[in-house]
Amino acid sequence: MACRASRNLHRDVIDAQRGAARVTRDMGAIVSPVIRIDRVAKSFRGKRALDHVSATIHPGQFVAIIGRSGAGKTTLLRCLTRAVTTGSGSIHFGDVDLGTLDGRALREHRARVGMIYQQFNLVRRLRVIDNVLVGRLPHLRGWRRWAALARWFDPAEQAIALRCLAHVGMLEKVWQRADTLSGGEQQRVAIAKILAQDPRVILADEPVASLDVLNGRMVMDTLRRIASESGLTVIATLHHVDYARGYADRVVGLRAGGLVFNGPPAELTDAMLVDIFGEYPAPLATAEPTMSDAAAVA
Amino acid sequence: MSVAAGALAGLGTGPVPPAPPHASSARRNLLVLLGAAVLFAVAGRIIELRPLELVRDVGNIGQFLKGYLNPSFANVGEYAWQCAVTVCIALWGTLLAACISVPLGLLGARNLAPHPVVYLAARRLMDVLRAVNEFVFALMFVTAVGLGPFAGMLALGLHTGGVLGKLLSETIEAIDPGQLEGVAAVGAGRAHAIAFGVVPQVMPNFLSYILLRFESDIRSASVIGMVGGGGIGFYLWDTIRAFNDREAATVILLIVAMVMCVDVVSSRIRRVAI
Numbered sequence A: 001m002a003c004r005a006s007r008n009l010h011r012d013v014i015d016a017q018r019g020a021a022r023v024t025r026d027m028g029a030i031v032s033p034v035i036r037i038d039r040v041a042k043s044f045r046g047k048r049a050l051d052h053v054s055a056t057i058h059p060g061q062f063v064a065i066i067g068r069s070g071a072g073k074t075t076l077l078r079c080l081t082r083a084v085t086t087g088s089g090s091i092h093f094g095d096v097d098l099g100t101l102d103g104r105a106l107r108e109h110r111a112r113v114g115m116i117y118q119q120f121n122l123v124r125r126l127r128v129i130d131n132v133l134v135g136r137l138p139h140l141r142g143w144r145r146w147a148a149l150a151r152w153f154d155p156a157e158q159a160i161a162l163r164c165l166a167h168v169g170m171l172e173k174v175w176q177r178a179d180t181l182s183g184g185e186q187q188r189v190a191i192a193k194i195l196a197q198d199p200r201v202i203l204a205d206e207p208v209a210s211l212d213v214l215n216g217r218m219v220m221d222t223l224r225r226i227a228s229e230s231g232l233t234v235i236a237t238l239h240h241v242d243y244a245r246g247y248a249d250r251v252v253g254l255r256a257g258g259l260v261f262n263g264p265p266a267e268l269t270d271a272m273l274v275d276i277f278g279e280y281p282a283p284l285a286t287a288e289p290t291m292s293d294a295a296a297v298a
Numbered sequence B: 001m002s003v004a005a006g007a008l009a010g011l012g013t014g015p016v017p018p019a020p021p022h023a024s025s026a027r028r029n030l031l032v033l034l035g036a037a038v039l040f041a042v043a044g045r046i047i048e049l050r051p052l053e054l055v056r057d058v059g060n061i062g063q064f065l066k067g068y069l070n071p072s073f074a075n076v077g078e079y080a081w082q083c084a085v086t087v088c089i090a091l092w093g094t095l096l097a098a099c100i101s102v103p104l105g106l107l108g109a110r111n112l113a114p115h116p117v118v119y120l121a122a123r124r125l126m127d128v129l130r131a132v133n134e135f136v137f138a139l140m141f142v143t144a145v146g147l148g149p150f151a152g153m154l155a156l157g158l159h160t161g162g163v164l165g166k167l168l169s170e171t172i173e174a175i176d177p178g179q180l181e182g183v184a185a186v187g188a189g190r191a192h193a194i195a196f197g198v199v200p201q202v203m204p205n206f207l208s209y210i211l212l213r214f215e216s217d218i219r220s221a222s223v224i225g226m227v228g229g230g231g232i233g234f235y236l237w238d239t240i241r242a243f244n245d246r247e248a249a250t251v252i253l254l255i256v257a258m259v260m261c262v263d264v265v266s267s268r269i270r271r272v273a274i
Helices: A002-007 A009-027 A073-080 A103-112 A128-134 A143-149 A155-167 A183-197 A213-230 A241-247 A270-277 A291-297 B006-012 B026-046 B052-056 B058-068 B076-107 B116-131 B134-145 B149-173 B177-184 B190-227 B233-241 B245-273
Strands: A035-044 A047-057 A062-066 A088-093 A113-116 A201-205 A233-238 A250-255 A258-263
Touching (some): A035 A073, A047 A250, A062 A073, A062 A213, A073 A201, A073 A233, A113 A183, A128 A155, A143 B190, A183 A213, A213 A233, A213 A241, A233 A241, B058 B245, B076 B149, B076 B233, B076 B245, B116 B149, B134 B149, B134 B190, B149 B190
Parallel strands (some): A062 A233, A201 A233
Antiparallel strands (some): A035 A047, A250 A258
16 A cells, blocks of 8 residues: 555645645534533442433533543543443434444444544554544445455545544654654644544543643643534533643533533633542642743744 | 660660460471372372383383484475374464453453352363363264364364463463543443453453463474374374384484474564464
C-alpha cells in the first residue's frame, strides 16, 4: 500500500491542505441526535456507580462531565457507547434506545459515536495513516471490506484520512508509526481517526488527563473547534474544573454516582464546586492548576 | 555515607528499635533439600544408574570412536539429498503448523473466543496435539498415507500446530486491550478488529515463535525417518543399527552441519525481519 499511496503523495498532500477546511464544514450538514438519559442506574458488584441520573443533551453542545475519581463519570460515558449496559433506566440517541441494540445494530451505533480515550488507544505498531483509516472501517462496502483486512484502502479513503490529519495539523507525521509520536500528537491522531469515522457524537474520556498543559489545551481547542464548526455534540469527562469552565457550553457534575449539577459553566460557583468535589483536602479553586498557570508556562 | 548529618542527625545513634519477629525458613529449606535427595535417589534406582560402567567399558567406546573418526564418503550424495528432503519436510511441516495454529490460537484466546465452550474446546484440542509426540503421529500417518516424507510432514505439522497455537493464544491474551478497544469502538466488525487491533500486536512474537519451531522441526525431521517419515532419519537408523560406524559418522556429521546452517539462516532472518 505504501507505494500505491505515495505515488500521488504530493497531489494528495495539496488536496489534503485544501480539503482540511472542508472536513468539518461537510460534517456541518449532519445534526447530532438529541441524547436523553433517563433515570440511569448502574451497580458493579453491589457498589452503586450511577444513581438515577437524568439529563438531556441537545445537538451541538459541548458538555463537560466533572466529578471526583469514582464519581461515575467514565461509567456514564461507557453507558453512552453501550460498552456497559445500564442497570435500570434508558438512554436514547434520537429514536434509538441503546438498551435494545445488539450485534450489527450495536456496531452501527458505535460507528456513530466517536470515542477519544485518556490513553489514546492507537494501534502503536501501525503507521499514523493506518490508524486514521481505522476510522473508515465501518464505512467500507463490498470488496473494500475484504481488502481492508490486508490494510489496503482505495485512494478515496486515503484522501479522507489525509484531510483529517491535515485538520489536526498532523499531516507531516502521516507515514510515522504511532508509537514514535508524543502523547499530544497521538491524541491529535486519535481525533483525526474519529473525524474519518464521521460520527454523530464525540465522547471523550479524560482526553487531556495524560497530557501536559499546552498539549491539553491544543487537544481541547481542537475538540471545541469541531463542536463549534460542525455542530457535533461533544461530551467529555474532565477533572480539571478550569477546562470545563473554559471550553464547555454545559457542565454536568456527578458526586458518588448522583447528578448534583447540570447547567452552564457560569453557574458553577465555588459553593457548587464544594458540592461536587467535597471540602477535603483543600479548597478546589486553588488546588486545580489554572489557565493563568498555563499562560505562565507558555 | 554517614546518616548522622542534617535533619537525619538522630538516626546514627540511640537504641535499636525492636523489629517484629519473623519465622525462620531454615527448617523448611532443609526439608525441601532432603525430599529432593530422596526423590532423585529413587529415580536413579529405577533407571539403573550405573556411572561406573562408563569407565569399565571404555574399550568399547574406543572401538566405536575408531569407526566414527573415519567417516565414509561413499554414499555422501544420497545422504546430502536426504538432508535436503529433511529441510523440505520441516519447511512444509512448519507452514502447516502455522496454518493450523492461527484459527486455534484465535479461538483459544480467552479475550477473543466467542464463547467459553469454544475456548475450552480449542484449548483441549491444542493440548491433545501437543501431548501426542510427532513420532506417534508419524506412525499413524505412515499407515494412512504410506511411508515417506509426506507422512512425516503431516506429523510434524499437527504436533507443531498445537505448540504454535498455544504460544499464539497466550500472546493474544497478553495484548494491550486498549488498542483493540480503540479499533472496536469505531464499530468495526470482528475480522477488522482482529486485523487492526490484534495482528499488529502479536505479529513480531508470532514470527519469532515460528522461526524457533522451524529450528526445532529440523531436528525432529532429521529423526522422523526412523519410523518411516522420510528424510535422513532412515539412514541414521539404518547405519547405526547395522553397526556401520563409518557411514553413521557421515550421517551424523551432515545432520550437525544442516542444523547449524538452518540456525544461522533463521537467526539472520530474525534479525532482519523482527
